[in-house]
Amino acid sequence: MPPDLLIPTLPTSRRTQQEETKMNQHSMTIRGKERYKSGVMEYKKMGYWEPDYVPKDTDIIALFRVTPQDGVDPIEAAAAVAGESSTATWTVVWTDRLTAAEKYRAKCYRVDPVPNSPGQYFAYIAYDLDLFENGSIANLSASIIGNVFGFKPLKALRLEDMRLPVAYVKTFQGPATGIVVERERMDKFGRPLLGATVKPKLGLSGRNYGRVVYEALKGGLDFTKDDENINSQPFMHWRERFLYCMEAVNKAQAASGEIKGTYLNVTAGTMEDMYERAEFAKELGSVIIMIDLVIGYTAIQSMAKWARRNDMILHLHRAGHSTYTRQRSHGVSFRVIAKWMRLAGVDHIHAGTVVGKLEGDPATTRGYYDICREDYNPVRLEHGVFFDQNWASLNRMMPVASGGIHAGQMHQLLDHLGEDVILQFGGGTIGHPMGIQAGATANRVALEAMILARNEGRDYLREGPEILAKAAETCTPLKSALEVWKNVTFNYESTDMPDYVPTPSVAM
């Protein structure tokens, strides 16, 4: 470890505002022969801190939230992150001189104190495109988060956001189907899609499981879904599930005249098993399959290519993400995971409900949804979006809102999440007092009534409860759903919120 990292400098809490703004002022890079003298040297002197560097359009930029150990200079800590996520090792090596080392060094070019968070700094680091393999999330993530998160001089480190240059975006397939083609295939336009996860998650036999799928789809949902841990267990072998589910899908299709689907989870222990399950789903005529995030980035990309080749919609359940996305000071933000998954090529991704039972501050969630659905994301610090991101016509990903939502929240869901989203009411369908079909119908009627009102120009957010009550007059299932879940809300403080809050500007 470079000795400077161990010498306490001025404690960050005693730094003045002036000193903070001075942080970014000068380069300390040692050049020429001196740079390559054997021994240890501070990262900021090795060329990993270049405040004058202007990132190229083709550079990948990463924004880290760095929390240095007490007494560690934030500039040195940020330079160390740049170094350890690119070419550096703990000591000077002469073999650097056999390479175009300056090009390959990641360059930290800006360090800002995080507003209202003493001891935390935002470090902007630029990486040359040549550091990465085309079309490989595994390679991208191995570079950016591969090594540096356990680095001793840091208390904590979080990858907050990334700017992916068009030149790199274009090396990825992107979502196998995309929102537009998914809507065309499903013949569903102008409203969010409706889904439900089959409950209980574990223990149902294939035959009983298919019953839940049939009831929910016939009642009016577009999709049902396997849960993340439904794979192939003693109570239900995967083939049983697939066969009964497709009977249910086809029966509901004939009963309603609508296209229906059920996300058949093909997650398994090996790629070979996953391909076998996916092929069987295709043979049975399913329109959609599902995978879990825990299968890993390479497996996800393989399944995305399979889905594109086989005209299959690919649903991703973000199983496990909260282990590294939830805490504000350490890990990887979900907005980065969402960007990686859009590159990797999934069609659906769970991205939060705002009002449901799982973590999700409204502004941060809005940022995730924009990343999924827009062709261009401008900087929106108040949503936690730090970079302009051009997706260069890569397909759009359909966000999925799932977990603790019910028909009585329809106006809020539409307001927060918009129209291109899948609303998944698991308990809110299956837990309906009049049965699963009634639960599904309640959700569908609530949704259609809200869309109708919105399009008519009504203030649906404010009038939401009225609109629902009116629709319930001709729909007993909705009436009963509104009654059962009328007081259910999940109001807890979020652990992950944007650091920047817009302040009203003075009118000129």
Add this chain to the structure above:
Amino acid sequence: MRITQGCFSFLPDLTDEQISRQVQYCLEKGWAVNIEFTDDPHPRNSFWEMWGLPMFDLRDAAGVMMELGQCRKVYGNSYIRLSAFDNSHGWESVRLSFIVNRPKDEPGFRLERHEMAGRNIRYTTKSYAVDRPEGGRYG
């Protein structure tokens, strides 16, 4: 049986005033509204017959409502739907679609099952109405 394709099939049939407000919403978004009809409402029948061209450059819903009236006169016992088409880059597809007319009697579909190897079944959805030739399916 009630076919539930389109955006508002779970609500009571829309009145002409309600339809007109939806059309106005589409026109204000700059979308072109298209009238389509069919007597083969199979869920995978993407291409219903077009009643003229999509109405580009229209500002007032009254124009669409007039055409819908004409279409109903001829195809009043068929399915008729309105679709709104958005030509903005990256979308270039339908934005809203809903049924505005149904035959008096909707017989629906039967599910045919062909038993294959193993326990696999090949499913076919067949409309009861299409057993009769086009044009004579709903009486």
